[in-house]
Amino acid sequence: MMNGFQYILCASLLIHIYASEDLYDVLDVNKDASSNDIRQAYKRLAREWHPDKNKAPDAADKFTKINEAYETLSNPEKRSAYDNYGYTSQNGRRQPFHQPNGFFPFDDFFSGSGFNFNFGKGSSILDRYSTTLRHFEMRLLPESHKTPCFIYLHSSFCFECMRIEPYIEKFIAELETVGLCIGTAHMAVNRGISSHLRIHDVPAIVGLVNGRPTFFSGPVNLQTLREFVRNWFPKDTLTNVDDNNYETFISGWRDNHVRAIFFSHRDRPSTRFLAPAFLYRDYVTFGYVNMKSESITNLMKRFGVNQNHESLLLFNEESVPVATISMKQLQRKTLDEVIEQNRFLILPRLSSQKHFDELCPVQPKVARRSFCIVLVTKESEDHDYHRSTFRDFAQSSRTPPSRVKYVYIYEEKQSNFIGALLKGNKTRQESVLEVAIIWRVDKKKVNYEFLEDGWSSDTHLNSISRKRLEERLTSLLTSDHLLPYRVTYPELYNEHALGLLTRILYRLLDWADRAYMYALGYDTTVYLTVLMSVFLVVVMGLFMHHLATIEEQQVQQTRAAARDMKRPQSVFQDSKLHLYELKFETYVNLVKEADTGLTIVVFVGETSREPLCTKFAALMYPYARYSALTFAFLRLEYYISWYQHLLEESLDFKLKLDNINIRNCLGTVLAINGYRKYFYIYHPKNTLPWMRKHSNISKSIGFFDDDSDPEMEDKPVEHLLDGLCLWVDKMFDGSVKKIRIPYWPDMFS
Structure with a gap:
């Protein structure tokens, strides 16, 4: 069975759930819905959920909630109170559920002890303006672009909170007459708000303007709080007006703004004037006249302003006021009514x-x-x-x-x-x-x-x-x-918007300010950790950069040495192009450490060197214009073992080629890419008929001494290169198979 405390806790939870239900969601309308939209939604839902027509078990409860929601939202005063404070129609001003530590039933126990710990009975002005994270995000944050909001965060057992709360309550009472937004939050109950604002210590006083928080610092008293709120507003919210500029100010209506002038005896404009000026800044340009100034004689005389009262004059295109208010002390509600009725010119411009x-x-x-x-x-x-x-x-x-x-x-x-x-x-x-x-x-x-x-x-x-x-x-x-x-139609261009560069600058300043405010939410340990992490990252980055620089220098030196390596002189003087001899002394330069490109090598013998090199040079001359190509010849009688090793390596050493017939290898051409370790091979035999004729792989490419082709022996040796040009073209087209090897075999002298 439940004990008494559990009953109380469950009842409190039910009250909280009921009080937190949004009335706009009950009627399924937006928060900016008109009275007509609310009425139509009510009629539709009332017909749908009436207990006589809807037999659902919860129809009666749903119908009751719909009626209560409509009763609140259809009444402008109740709707305004609900939008600001969350009051419902059931009990007028229902206090939000407030349970700082879960022990509010014991508040009476401490009531006579002299300590006002305020366990949540909702008896103070702070509880009247208590807000939730949802209300903060859905109402206060968007509305701060029109009406700045004063937010106070506190907690139980906070002696500094108890010390300053009398000032806070008096100041909130002042703000009520000014018409600014007010919100309070208990840190233990509304942790979401403190987390959103990145507040870790209480008491905390925050101003919310244009969606951006401004934090109060310094001693708390009425004067410092008033100055804190006054600094929320931009400096150009009110323009100082006197005899020297009032005509220019009044005649500036061509910017599509009505002109309004406040008259008061204060040296600085009151927040009662700054708040409506901020709210209507998109429609009205406001000015301020200090009636204690000596340079306003003509202005006061022309418009007959009462010296003993505060006044407001509104001007449209005419040079005489379209509306005038004069009171001992101008009230915010009166100001809003007059400005709202006269916020457009006689002939306004569609400027946005x-x-x-x-x-x-x-x-x-x-x-x-x-x-x-x-x-x-x-x-x-x-x-x-x-x-x-x-x-x-x-x-x-x-x-x-x-x-x-x-x-x-x-x-x-x-x-x-x-x-x-x-x-x-x-x-x-x-x-x-x-x-x-x-x-x-x-x-x-x-x-x-x-x-x-x-x-x-x-x-x-x-x-x-x-x-x-x-x-x-x-x-x-x-x-x-x-x-x-x-x-x-397309959306109208906002003629009052700032220029692109100005908006970018303001956005950058806003980001910088947000980053600064974000940084304020962390203690010194966090800063030291971040700084140490950044320091380590920078040091490691510099170290890696140093290693990369050293490695790059070594690579550059190696490449420079390769570039400076002297090319062997062309040894075949009668050719039309530079034709080098590939041998032990030139092997490194032409193959092993050659730059990207191809070295095309023809295999010759002692007696066939002259005709083969002459024919090879004549065939390769059209390709000499490509700087990536180098041409050479290799004498097989000296380096047949290197060629044998190269072929065996290309076959993964699966076949041993001991007795290669040098005569059958004459006229063979290798296109070697030394840098990427691959080559193409051209064999002078008519490969396809020969391979059909010989099933053995080594025999089909003419390796052994008993491999000879009588037909080929009868032809002049230079005819071995008749198909070379076609092969080169196919190689450039990618039609010739590329043979890759893991390394280049050494060449011995």
């Missing part, structure tokens, strides 16, 4: 795929479709008038803004996108610009058409274009008429 997705959302249903009206312009002042009149039309148009968005695009920068719409055609003349009416059917395809009259700079023609466009939009919005063309 992200802008296209937000300005021209996908809507496949005809009844609820929305349109993007795109003015195709060039990045030139000549088209400023066209954009200005198109902007005026966008402001005065009676079409609902929720379903019709007016934008423009630079043809040069988005040439692939415009080319897909034009399908190879060219745009109109400079005075008339194309206007495309676009309906996004899905993420990759658009239905579209071009306004027939275009958009002209002529006043009369422009009034006609306005009327035609208004009529066409009204027709599309009030009917189910389809646009005539459909195309799969």
Whole structure:
């Protein structure tokens, strides 16, 4: 039977399993699903798992979970709380399962002792923001590219943690008003997070910005923590604005960014301003005015800013603020609402795929479709008038803004996108610009058409274009008429992206920074081990390189000696090419230590030397242009024993050739590759008929004294080489068999 402690442990485990179930997975939707997607998924699953229709044993439990998931995700506030902290709809703010050491039932035992070891009852602000590895990877890490995250890691029985936790809790309460991401983790419970961040000691304070961790060091107090968070943000997040540059700053909207200016009495901007500026940096360029400065008189007077309040002014293409907020202290929620509503210009530019997705959302249903009206312009002042009149039309148009968005695009920068719409055609003349009416059917395809009259700079023609466009939009919005063309478009080029070299430089710096942070996670012993290993590898590498250098020098010296070895002089003066005599003195140079290439040797006798060498030289002269060929002759009466050894070696000494008939070997030619130890053999006899006639191998190649061919004896000796040229050609073609030997036999004088 289970005792009481086992019951408690099992119940805790069940609570943990239930609390960790992801509500998005329950409804089978993505985390960025819209309210409509969630509602449709709920209806589908509710019909499928209703206990009256589904008789599965777990249908009731599944149906309950589906209802609870929908109750949370359909409520914006509950969904936001769940995304940030993991709360569920069953108990409002359910505390995550927290069991540092498995003894949280005994927390009451220590509660009156004066030691707050916090065994996991979930009573502190740290437990409210406790996170898991899955939540860290799926939510905090991706969101850090928009909202930086403050992460605190602690553990039980950590006296330094207990000392600084009052500061941490006060600072987290400040961050809640700022709107930054917050996460805490207990080292014993969430080892995955500490392993991911390579943290080995607690307490640890980490800032997560753009997916990269930044580690806090130094004394912990509210001031140092505020400075730590402030340093997360890039220096250009807010631009200092005063009387000297405010007009230039406000008029810089041509970069497709709305302008916003914060006014405050602080010398340095508050994190309440840095956080929204970082979040909306892709849409809005933010400035900051220190109201204690003396160089802001004209700026304050022109816009009538309240000297005693913090203020925010938003500007679009107009020189007057499109929105103004003034409060004793600006709240983050108010800032987000105002910036969100005014983050686009009156006539924004499709400058990236992200802008296209937000300005021209996908809507496949005809009844609820929305349109993007795109003015195709060039990045030139000549088209400023066209954009200005198109902007005026966008402001005065009676079409609902929720379903019709007016934008423009630079043809040069988005040439692939415009080319897909034009399908190879060219745009109109400079005075008339194309206007495309676009309906996004899905993420990759658009239905579209071009306004027939275009958009002209002529006043009369422009009034006609306005009327035609208004009529066409009204027709599309009030009917189910389809646009005539459909195309799969390429992704829009991001005009705000950094240059290639800059991105490469930043990536290299990022890798270096990551390597440095990675190295910080190890102690001195690891560093010493790595350094010693690298040292040994380098020493062994240098040693091996030294040995290789010595060996290479020896080889070079050997080759140099071989090159410097003097070639024997050509001893056959009447030939048309250099013809050397292969003998004891020249054997090493011509065969044993010869460079790669072939030494072609003809066998001659005392009386046949003159005619055979003359005929051999005449036949080999066309091949003399190949530098890899050397030509020689060998006198058989002196070196028949060397030839006998060579033949026996080629037969693996399976046959003894004692009495070779020298007369039958005259005219034999060997093509020798001394370096690779192989040779080709040419025999002057008509080999095939002779071998058919003689079954004995030694007899068939004419080795013995009683082997003689009467037909061959009647012919002049130079006719022995009649088939040599054909044999040489076959040798170069690879048709002649190559005979390999393990070594070259010695030649004795």
